[in-house]
Amino acid sequence: MxxxxxxxxxxxxxxxxxxxxxxxxxxxxxxxxxxxxxxxxxxxxxxxxxxxxxxxxxxxxxxxxxxxxxxxxxxxxxxxxxxxxxxxxxxxxxxxxxxxxxxxxxxxxxxxxxxxxxxxxxxxxxxxxxxxxxxxxxxxxxxxxxxxxxxxxxxxxxxxxxxxxxxxxxxxxxYGPRMNIDDGRVVSNFIAQAIRNEPLTVQLPGTQTRSFCxxxxxxxxxxxxxxxxxxxxxxxGNPGEFTMNELAKAVQELINPEVQISEVENTPDDPRQRKPDITKAKEVLGWEPKVNLHEGIPLMEDDFRQRLGVPRT
Ligand SMILES: NC(=O)c1ccc[n+]([C@@H]2O[C@H](COP(=O)([O-])OP(=O)(O)OC[C@H]3O[C@@H](n4cnc5c(N)ncnc54)[C@H](O)[C@@H]3O)[C@@H](O)[C@H]2O)c1
Ligand SMILES: O=c1ccn([C@@H]2O[C@H](COP(=O)(O)OP(=O)(O)O[C@H]3OC[C@@H](O)[C@H](O)[C@H]3O)[C@@H](O)[C@H]2O)c(=O)[nH]1
Missing domain, CATH: 3.40.50.720 (NAD(P)-binding Rossmann-like Domain)
Structure with missing residues (x-):
């Protein structure tokens, strides 16, 4: 093949x-x-x-x-x-x-x-x-x-x-290891910011949701x-749904409790909510995700720390 x-x-x-x-x-x-x-x-x-x-x-x-x-x-x-x-x-x-x-x-x-x-x-x-x-x-x-x-x-x-x-x-x-560090997407941004001790940039209103696989x-x-x-x-996709405020809090808790969270302007047409119904994937493929966000963030943190050259203290 x-x-x-x-x-x-x-x-x-x-x-x-x-x-x-x-x-x-x-x-x-x-x-x-x-x-x-x-x-x-x-x-x-x-x-x-x-x-x-x-x-x-x-x-x-x-x-x-x-x-x-x-x-x-x-x-x-x-x-x-x-x-x-x-x-x-x-x-x-x-x-x-x-x-x-x-x-x-x-x-x-x-x-x-x-x-x-x-x-x-x-x-x-x-x-x-x-x-x-x-x-x-x-x-x-x-x-x-x-x-x-x-x-x-x-x-x-x-x-x-x-x-x-x-x-x-x-x-x-x-999300996961190997995302570009300056990719601009939210999970990679927050993880890199938490490791560099820079404020996590929550784009307003912060109540918009995404579901992270x-x-x-x-x-x-x-x-x-x-x-x-x-x-x-x-x-x-993973049906676990989070607001961007919740995601920032999770990254803060898991990676750097001292890091600040700041509110910044959003971009036009940002979808306000997003969550997959995965009934079809379960029925047709027998597929469903196994790794939840609290397990996945630390796995990605390891990769980002290695590439940024900032070991865990
Ligand atoms: N990561 C996500 O959350 C997500 C969600 C929905 C859909 N997707 C889709 O999955 C695919 C992969 O996404 P990703 O997150 O790995 O993105 P990525 O940007 O890391 O990877 C995209 C790859 O495509 C290459 N590429 C771009 N334009 C090209 C072109 N004209 N010719 C040849 N190569 C080109 C890039 O160099 C890169 O290697 C994309 O089609 C994306 O739309 C990703
Ligand atoms: O630093 C940031 C970056 C983004 N965000 C917010 O986080 C949410 C998610 O934004 P991302 O840029 O990560 O990704 P989006 O959900 O907008 O788009 C993604 O959707 C699915 C895929 O097709 C693509 O990977 C991408 O287009 C948005 O509401 C955005 O406003 C922040 O709060 N802070």
Whole structure:
């Protein structure tokens, strides 16, 4: 089995590669342009006979011979996906078209990592896969959430029109070791701030909620979805829901009780609430997350302390 992972040098992608490489018969090819990812995340596999790393931007066609495609390439942190919004759209739309073209030529199964952001600022809570969402089509987040929605449309049209085997995961906020230290997402920000003894920046109002999934759980969900028979979309996330005020308190308690918490301005269109309904994942895949936030934060803290060079005192 030869498997392509686009975006495999990123946070989730590199953990997925670790899991795929554990299977002795798998060969893994990663294609990544290193916009938010890094070779460092894959250093243990570089030089391995079953592993190949290609610098490639998926908004251009890619010619490789594989049996399965995990299509993850796309900046995921709001700061990075807004940085060059037109490029984010090209990555989602042209990139997904290119990967579907590859899947069509090879008759390969393709899994796309969509997002809870397709639900926008959801009016249904928790979110089921049947909910169509509440998305601003012209806002600063649209390059990402509308880009992912268009990519889901392309996936289903290739499936209906050409019989391509597709899998769609709608991933909710995921955290863990190897996130970029200055990634800008909330869990990595708070952990880095707590270790550096800088105020935790809670964006107002602080009552907005998210549900945080530990990366090993998420990766198990992705491989189970790929190996199963359901096209999805299937929500993959941890239903444990926290306000940003609660998250800041948890990080303060677990990492640095002395650290201050400060309130800062938010960005436009920030979703006010988000929690996955994972009934479908449980029924169809037999999947549910195992690691809760209070267990996951210390695991991520170890990795951040090591990279920041600040040991526990
Ligand atoms: N982490 C989350 O909470 C979360 C939630 C929902 C969905 N997702 C999705 O999961 C996937 C992985 O997210 P992540 O958190 O690992 O993000 P990440 O930013 O760490 O990884 C994305 C990877 O894609 C690469 N990339 C970006 N544009 C590319 C392009 N045009 N060509 C080739 N490579 C490109 C980056 O260099 C990086 O290695 C993304 O598709 C993201 O939208 C993540
Ligand atoms: O320092 C910070 C950063 C963020 N936040 C808040 O934390 C919440 C989560 O923000 P993040 O930037 O981590 O992530 P978001 O939930 O906005 O988007 C994420 O959603 C799912 C995925 O597709 C992506 O990983 C990302 O787009 C927001 O309400 C934001 O206002 C803070 O309070 N402080």
């Amino acid at each position: 030869r498997i392509l992972v686009t975006g495999g040098a990123g946070f989730i992608g590199s953990h997925l590669v670790d899991k795929l490489m554990e299977k002795e018969k798998s060969e893994v090819i990663v294609a990544d342009n290193y916009f938010t990812g890094s070779k460092d995340n894959l250093k243990k596999w570089i030089g391995h006979p079953r592993f190949e790393l290609i610098r490639h931007d998926i908004s251009r066609p890619l010619f490789v011979e594989v049996d399965q495609i995990y299509h993850l390439a796309c900046p995921a942190s709001p700061i990075f996906y807004k940085y060059n919004s037109v490029k984010t759209i090209k990555t989602n739309v042209m990139g997904t078209l290119n990967m579907l073209g590859l899947a069509k030529r090879l008759r390969a199964r393709i899994l796309f990592t969509s997002t809870s952001e397709v639900y926008g600022d959801p009016l249904e809570h928790p979110q089921k896969e049947t909910y169509w969402g509440n998305v601003n089509p012209i806002g600063v987040r649209s390059c990402y959430d509308e880009g992912k929605r268009m990519a889901e449309t392309l996936m289903f049209d290739y499936h209906r029109q050409y019989g391509i085997e597709i899998r769609i995961a709608r991933i909710f906020n995921t 530990y990366v090993s759980d998420l990766v198990d969900g992705l491989t189970q979805l790929m190996e199963g028979t359901d096209t999805g979309p299937i929500n993959l």
